[in-house]
Amino acid sequence: MGSTLANALHVARLATGEAEETCVDAKKRKGGKRGGEARAAALSPDERSQIAKDAVAARRIQ
Secondary structure, three states: OHHHHHHHHHHHHHHHOOOOOOOHHHHHHHHHHHHHHHHHHHOOHHHHHHHHHHHHHHHHHO
16 A cells, blocks of 8 residues: 555656656666667568558557
């Protein structure tokens, strides 16, 4: 229960500007971008195209 209250307080502080987001999320994003670029470079154009088509189809179903 203590962590729930702490999370609620943190969200309230973020909403009011009393607190700022930590840079941990920025580090994760940077690593994810690098991984995505490496994956794209390793895939053939046909594989990338098929992944894109599958993503479009998945969005249409929702």
